[in-house]
Amino acid sequence: MAQLDLEIRSLRKRYGGFTAVDDVSLQVGQGQFVCLLGPSGCGKTTTLRCIAGLEEPDDGEILIGGRQVTHDPPWQRDIAMMFQDFALFPHMSIARQVGFGLEMLKRPKAEIRKRVAEVLAAFEIGGLAERRPASLSGGQRQRVALARAMITEPRILLLDEPIGALDYSLRETVMLELKQVQRRSGISFIWVTHDQNEAFSLGDLVVVMNHARIEQQGTPQEILQRPRTPFVAGFVQGNNVFRGRYTAAGAGHARVGAYLLPAGGPPPAEGAEASFSIRAELLRFNPPADWPNRLAARCLTVEYFGSIRRYILQGPDGALLKLDQFGAEPATIGVGEETVLGWRAADAVLHA
Amino acid sequence: MSTIPLRSPRAYLLALPAAAWMLTAVVAPTLLILWVSFWGGRAFSTASPLTTQNYERFLSNATYLQLVLDSLKQAALLMLLCGVLGYCIAYFLSMKLRNPRWRTALLLAFIIPFWTSALIRAIAWVPFLGVNGVINQALLWLGLADQPVEVFLYSRTGISMAQLSLYTLMASGPVMYMLAQIPPALREAAMTLKAPPLVVFWRVVFPLTLPGVVIGQVLVFLNVMADFATVATIGGNKIALLANLVLNFYEGSQIRAAAVVAVLLMLCMLAGVAAALRVVDIRRLGA
Numbered sequence: 001m002a003q004l005d006l007e008i009r010s011l012r013k014r015y016g017g018f019t020a021v022d023d024v025s026l027q028v029g030q031g032q033f034v035c036l037l038g039p040s041g042c043g044k045t046t047t048l049r050c051i052a053g054l055e056e057p058d059d060g061e062i063l064i065g066g067r068q069v070t071h072d073p074p075w076q077r078d079i080a081m082m083f084q085d086f087a088l089f090p091h092m093s094i095a096r097q098v099g100f101g102l103e104m105l106k107r108p109k110a111e112i113r114k115r116v117a118e119v120l121a122a123f124e125i126g127g128l129a130e131r132r133p134a135s136l137s138g139g140q141r142q143r144v145a146l147a148r149a150m151i152t153e154p155r156i157l158l159l160d161e162p163i164g165a166l167d168y169s170l171r172e173t174v175m176l177e178l179k180q181v182q183r184r185s186g187i188s189f190i191w192v193t194h195d196q197n198e199a200f201s202l203g204d205l206v207v208v209m210n211h212a213r214i215e216q217q218g219t220p221q222e223i224l225q226r227p228r229t230p231f232v233a234g235f236v237q238g239n240n241v242f243r244g245r246y247t248a249a250g251a252g253h254a255r256v257g258a259y260l261l262p263a264g265g266p267p268p269a270e271g272a273e274a275s276f277s278i279r280a281e282l283l284r285f286n287p288p289a290d291w292p293n294r295l296a297a298r299c300l301t302v303e304y305f306g307s308i309r310r311y312i313l314q315g316p317d318g319a320l321l322k323l324d325q326f327g328a329e330p331a332t333i334g335v336g337e338e339t340v341l342g343w344r345a346a347d348a349v350l351h352a
Numbered sequence: 353m354s355t356i357p358l359r360s361p362r363a364y365l366l367a368l369p370a371a372a373w374m375l376t377a378v379v380a381p382t383l384l385i386l387w388v389s390f391w392g393g394r395a396f397s398t399a400s401p402l403t404t405q406n407y408e409r410f411l412s413n414a415t416y417l418q419l420v421l422d423s424l425k426q427a428a429l430l431m432l433l434c435g436v437l438g439y440c441i442a443y444f445l446s447m448k449l450r451n452p453r454w455r456t457a458l459l460l461a462f463i464i465p466f467w468t469s470a471l472i473r474a475i476a477w478v479p480f481l482g483v484n485g486v487i488n489q490a491l492l493w494l495g496l497a498d499q500p501v502e503v504f505l506y507s508r509t510g511i512s513m514a515q516l517s518l519y520t521l522m523a524s525g526p527v528m529y530m531l532a533q534i535p536p537a538l539r540e541a542a543m544t545l546k547a548p549p550l551v552v553f554w555r556v557v558f559p560l561t562l563p564g565v566v567i568g569q570v571l572v573f574l575n576v577m578a579d580f581a582t583v584a585t586i587g588g589n590k591i592a593l594l595a596n597l598v599l600n601f602y603e604g605s606q607i608r609a610a611a612v613v614a615v616l617l618m619l620c621m622l623a624g625v626a627a628a629l630r631v632v633d634i635r636r637l638g639a
Binding site for chain 1 (some may be wrong): 535537538540541542543544545546547548551555556559560
């Protein structure tokens, strides 16, 4: 197997009585784009800071490029970092600041000048070389921060909510650019965000964290289609989560409450509280007669997003449900109408 | 953000009370001193003819000129000592002390002495520095000295020690303020760009605190130049600097000579501030 860019083994970090990172393990192959996704306070930023060496873990190991760096200071690690507000040095010109990393590596002056010019040109900020950060726009600062971090060609680039400070209209373009930059450079990106759109559109690997732990890691499709825990199912968009008592139903099937679904991994105890989820686009109005799972619901509201139309419905027990249809199709039911909806047993995902 | 436009009648009206106060309490007396310094003749009256003789007399006296030089040297020494010590204290309090309670406690311990007048604080040093003073007693008791060190009191060393304690905070405060303005992410960014701590300090932290350093230097310079109390009490009658000379002339009823020295003292100070402004535009701070 090829060498890993990053390996984290059972990382732990406590602040007094508060556990910020608990038993986090992660493997990042060469040139991967990894997104750490989770609500604020879930430990994603602390994990990133441990990788950078800005926080000292209480337990566990960090290997960068196969080299043990758990207790090395930041300046001895093969990383670079992009900060939330970019952390540009206000007293340095753009050229000086972008060349800072190479200067620290004691590269010859001529080489630094050449490389800075190249990198500024590559990021289309060549005209800013003599400017100070204060006179730049948000988008320009973001490019400078990226250029400054990438110029030393580190093995890993750590990004802490790197586009959170940008205008919403800029984000999509910047995301696309960053993804291309990452592919071309072959540098592994570890990108921390609380925005699932960022995580799922960018990440080769998405790591969902909650309460200091990793809830699930996998490709965007794995996480979206097969959430492993009720937290992940609830956190990512488009899932309907059901809870109920678990009973085996034979032939690889089980029931949670009244609903039939595939038994999944290690089965919960008979009669134990369990949960499962079903994606909004897999629900169907007026399902075929042979679909085992069905319930009556009343339409509360319809949201139209262009590519999809989302119905928010209320089930008999008062719980809210969402059902997605292609936006190009005409609306099936209107607000206030009663209907029956259902789903195939095979589409439901039992949670651990 | 101000809602009153700059340079509007209302803005000038707002500035009026302060301007009136400054005019009567600062500008008018200063002009008076300047005027008196040019008074000639034998009678001390507003009818005196104007002359430059007072200045000529002062500037032709080598002892007086030496005094100007001594004052500047003393100020330079204190700027260096207070600057270094003050920066270290500011750095320690802002960066190294994580516990906010300890920080407040130490800061208070630092500031409270300043609630008393400079004269009292200067006098308070006498029992410390004397031959039988606290410092000598401690040195003898610790066996670090065989006999009392006489150089502490009534000496330039003693003056410098006292002034160092009096004015370090002035060098420290502005630096502390500037350090607090530096986002921690800047130092972290430098570290992730392979800068070890000393380089982070020299290339990122220090340049960003430079305005604070310069303001501190100006404050120390102005205070040392104007300090007659410490010099008089700790230096005894053996040592005098420019500010003491003003007092001596005044007490000797040589008002015109006192005015000359006061004007020269002010010129030195203005030159110092002008030099500082060339390095950092203090007026732009906090903007």
